[in-house]
Amino acid sequence: MAGTKALLTLENFINGKFVPCDSYIDSYDPSTGEVYCRVPNSGKEEIQAAVEAARAAFPGWSARSAQERSQVLHRLADLLEKSLEDLAQAESRDQGKTVTLARTLDIPRAVQNFRFFASSILHHTSECTQMDHAGCLHYTVRAPVGIAGLICPWNLPLYLLTWKLAPAIAAGNTVIAKPSELTSVTAWMMCKLLETAGVPPGVVNIVFGTGPRVGEALVSHPEVPLISFTGSQPTAERITQLSAPHCKKLSLELGGKNPAIIFEDANLEECIPTTVKSSFANQGEICLCTSRIFVQKSIYSEFLKKFVEATRMWKVGIPSDPSASMGALISKAHLEKVRSYIKKARAEGARILCGEGVDKLSLPPRNQAGYFMLPTVITDIKDESCCMKEEIFGPVTCVVPFDNEEEVIQRANSVKYGLAATVWSSNVGRVHRVAKKLQSGLVWTNCWLIRELNLPFGGMKSSGIGREGAKDSYEFFTEIKTITIKH
Numbered sequence: 001m002a003g004t005k006a007l008l009t010l011e012n013f014i015n016g017k018f019v020p021c022d023s024y025i026d027s028y029d030p031s032t033g034e035v036y037c038r039v040p041n042s043g044k045e046e047i048q049a050a051v052e053a054a055r056a057a058f059p060g061w062s063a064r065s066a067q068e069r070s071q072v073l074h075r076l077a078d079l080l081e082k083s084l085e086d087l088a089q090a091e092s093r094d095q096g097k098t099v100t101l102a103r104t105l106d107i108p109r110a111v112q113n114f115r116f117f118a119s120s121i122l123h124h125t126s127e128c129t130q131m132d133h134a135g136c137l138h139y140t141v142r143a144p145v146g147i148a149g150l151i152c153p154w155n156l157p158l159y160l161l162t163w164k165l166a167p168a169i170a171a172g173n174t175v176i177a178k179p180s181e182l183t184s185v186t187a188w189m190m191c192k193l194l195e196t197a198g199v200p201p202g203v204v205n206i207v208f209g210t211g212p213r214v215g216e217a218l219v220s221h222p223e224v225p226l227i228s229f230t231g232s233q234p235t236a237e238r239i240t241q242l243s244a245p246h247c248k249k250l251s252l253e254l255g256g257k258n259p260a261i262i263f264e265d266a267n268l269e270e271c272i273p274t275t276v277k278s279s280f281a282n283q284g285e286i287c288l289c290t291s292r293i294f295v296q297k298s299i300y301s302e303f304l305k306k307f308v309e310a311t312r313m314w315k316v317g318i319p320s321d322p323s324a325s326m327g328a329l330i331s332k333a334h335l336e337k338v339r340s341y342i343k344k345a346r347a348e349g350a351r352i353l354c355g356e357g358v359d360k361l362s363l364p365p366r367n368q369a370g371y372f373m374l375p376t377v378i379t380d381i382k383d384e385s386c387c388m389k390e391e392i393f394g395p396v397t398c399v400v401p402f403d404n405e406e407e408v409i410q411r412a413n414s415v416k417y418g419l420a421a422t423v424w425s426s427n428v429g430r431v432h433r434v435a436k437k438l439q440s441g442l443v444w445t446n447c448w449l450i451r452e453l454n455l456p457f458g459g460m461k462s463s464g465i466g467r468e469g470a471k472d473s474y475e476f477f478t479e480i481k482t483i484t485i486k487h
């Protein structure tokens with residue numbers, strides 16, 4: 001345990017108050033490898049207190065009109081926006097990503113999440129049907145489910161927390177959220193804004209700590225009927241097991257092994273920079289990142305040469321460096337895991353074209369113990385290799401050739417995941433055909449990560465269960481009832 005004097009110490013936020021905890025976990029600055037923060041190591045007791053607060057707040061919050069709740073969300077968005085720079089600096093320090101990315105992606109999207117659901121909650125309609133022969137009118141009503149449990153990962157901390165929190169409270173639920181123990185700071189900072197925004201005590205409770213301890217206490221609690229989770233597949237399995245005895249409603253947003261399919265008629269001027277970005281943005285730590293690049297044989301050599309050149313320009317630097325495209329990975333353990341995949345690829349006879357073990361990474365002395373690595377491109381690798389099958393979740397991408405459309409669709413679909421794919425071609429018919437046949441919840445053609453928050457987001461196969469978005473999140477965070485009126 002590091003000396004605690006200068007360390008930032010977080011507290012749980014329960015019933016509108018910051019509450020200290022009996023024990024704490026060290027949290028590291030990924031760019032230096034030093035402990036800089038202490039995160040509450042909460043457990044069952046803290047979850048019980050949060051459940052009591054959320055239960056007490058539910059009748060009042062759920063009885064408010066959608067317009068009133070919408071106004072609160074708008075105020076919270078405005079307050080977050082005012083703190084954008086502080087939040088961006090904190091997110092970067094906690095997660096390792098560049099300040100530029102936090103400033104231009106993470107925090108703006110957190111603000112947008114509140115504004116988006118503040119607006120969309122006002123526009124839902126319900127169904128109504130007539131049954132004249134029986135003299136009946138049928139209609140549906142929706143009601144908030146109750147206390148929503150939200151469990152979030154470390155890669156896009158405030159971005160993904162607010163993507164769950166905003167629709168949950170907009171729909172009238174009260175919430176207990178558990179951020180990742182690796183990245184808890186911006187959630188704690190957001191708690192300081194809740195009262196000013198007009199969020200009543202107990203509506204939003206944030207309990208910090210590890211998955212096995214506080215995460216499981218939340219999932220197992222009988223008064224939490226709904227869990228929204230983003231993270232890894234093994235954790236999703238555990239959450240499913242613990243939820244089963246209570247028949248909980250589950251939304252599981254999991255990993256991917258996302259293909260990019262690049263046909264010979266692709267516009268390489270656009271495709272190459274976008275595919276570098278889709279492979280390495282946020283250090284490759286986004287579930288939507290590309291990690292298998294299939295390139296049609298006739299342009300394979302040209303693509304590979306230009307792609308490696310462009311990857312070498314994707315600068316790794318300390319997170320505050322405005323010219324850096326990539327910062328540090330989340331943890332030492334994760335860095336080692338990512339590196340181990342490159343070792344395995346090399347042992348299998350694959351070629352590492354740039355990055356780890358090939359190029360030299362230069363860092364200031366203070367950052368030598370940080371969790372940095374270079375973006376790495378692997379080729380001459382078999383589809384059966386673990387690097388082509390498993391989610392690495394780091395700055396590593398594999399490039400392989402293909403002959404024709406049917407073959408590449410079959411190969412792209414040959415993994416257990418089905419989250420996101422990109423297709424590059426100027427043939428509109430082909431783009432439609434291929435997109436339709438890919439086993440993937442999201443397909444971007446000639447682009448990547450252009451998000452329309454109204455439409456369903458989520459994966460098929462082992463990439464998860466359920467979808468998030470305007471209508472989908474509303475349906476998940478509410479229960480529907482059919483009412484029949486005989487007249």
Ligand SMILES: NC(=O)C1=CN([C@@H]2O[C@H](COP(=O)(O)OP(=O)(O)OC[C@H]3O[C@@H](n4cnc5c(N)ncnc54)[C@H](O)[C@@H]3O)[C@@H](O)[C@H]2O)C=CC1
Nearest residue numbers: 152153179180210211212215216231232235254255287393
């Ligand atoms: N969105 C995604 O697709 C993400 C995928 N991952 C994948 O997962 C791998 C491992 O990353 P982790 O942070 O370990 O992911 P994880 O799935 O263990 O963690 C995600 C969240 O679940 C919580 N959690 C862990 N065990 C739990 C349990 N038994 N009950 C309830 N909550 C629990 C964690 O504390 C964290 O808040 C990554 O290398 C990556 O491959 C990680 C983060 C996000």
Ligand SMILES: N/C(=C\C=C\C(=O)O)C(=O)O
Nearest residue numbers: 155230253286287288451
């Ligand atoms: N769920 C993840 C990303 C979501 C992005 C979005 O909603 O735009 C992830 O990386 O885990």
